[in-house]
Amino acid sequence: MSEYVKKFGTAPVFFTAISTILGAVMFLRFGFAVGQIGLFGTPERIITCRFLNILNINLLTWKI
Secondary structure, X not given: OOOOOOOOOOHHHHHHHHHHXXXXXXXXXXXXXXXXXXXXXXXXXXXXXXXHHHHHHHXXXXXX
């Protein structure tokens, strides 16, 4: 049997922590965004950011 055990490493912890921090920053800046780009522009910005976030996660987890 192989003695090598594949481990996750520190990447899952790092990405989870960064995601939490950025989520808190987005929550705190939400009022500023509504004030700057308006009530109707805010959902457009959120949808665009979510799309980019999902795209980024898919690219990070895509196995080459």
